[in-house]
Amino acid sequence: MSTSTNAPIRIKGFTNEVLSWKPWLDPVDLAAATPAQLAALDEMSPQARTSPYFLVLAHQPEMLLQRSIAFNAIMFAPGGMPRAERELGATVESRVNGCVYCASVHAQRFEQLARRSDVISQVFEEPASAGTTPREKAIVEFSIRLGAEPGKVSAEDVRMLKEVGLTELEILDLVHSVALFAWANRLMLNLGEPVFPAAAAAAS
Numbered sequence: 001m002s003t004s005t006n007a008p009i010r011i012k013g014f015t016n017e018v019l020s021w022k023p024w025l026d027p028v029d030l031a032a033a034t035p036a037q038l039a040a041l042d043e044m045s046p047q048a049r050t051s052p053y054f055l056v057l058a059h060q061p062e063m064l065l066q067r068s069i070a071f072n073a074i075m076f077a078p079g080g081m082p083r084a085e086r087e088l089g090a091t092v093e094s095r096v097n098g099c100v101y102c103a104s105v106h107a108q109r110f111e112q113l114a115r116r117s118d119v120i121s122q123v124f125e126e127p128a129s130a131g132t133t134p135r136e137k138a139i140v141e142f143s144i145r146l147g148a149e150p151g152k153v154s155a156e157d158v159r160m161l162k163e164v165g166l167t168e169l170e171i172l173d174l175v176h177s178v179a180l181f182a183w184a185n186r187l188m189l190n191l192g193e194p195v196f197p198a199a200a201a202a203a204s
Helices: 035-044 052-057 061-076 083-097 100-114 118-125 134-148 155-163 168-189 197-203
Strands: 020-023 192-195
Touching: 020 052, 035 052, 035 061, 052 061, 052 192, 061 083, 061 168, 083 100, 083 118, 083 134, 083 168, 100 118, 100 168, 100 192, 118 134, 134 155, 134 168, 155 168
Parallel strands: none
Antiparallel strands: 020 192
């Protein structure tokens, strides 16, 4: 059952609204960017040249290039776990890590793919109890455990995922999605801050 509405979700400082992002470092000036910087931006996405975040990462073009290759392979590769569930894993990890901007972006992507927002409200409210089906609950619980205590993830955790229908390839995709954002959240949190729509409008 879909619970998607036009009203934005705003729970405990998290939202599915489109946010801006304010870097604490000067982004790369596109007019002065090197070919390597431009290539790394373009590897990420067509919109990366206008993103303050990616323009900050472009100061280290090789890092951005490898990050872009890994991100696109993990989140968009065909087969394996449905993309909506990869986005759910990313949203859960971002919520647990306190990365408001990443949580908003990947909540939006989940909603676009799944055409519902019920589990997003639950994740924002209390991740530990979120999930609308046994499969979804298992994905959320595993995402929290892997992000918080990766060294304690065991064969039993994998078995529980298999019991609710996940294949080994789907489990691998989920592991990669959570691991990616365990790193990406910390990077973003150290380089800038999210800007909510009202604050962005007041500053313009």
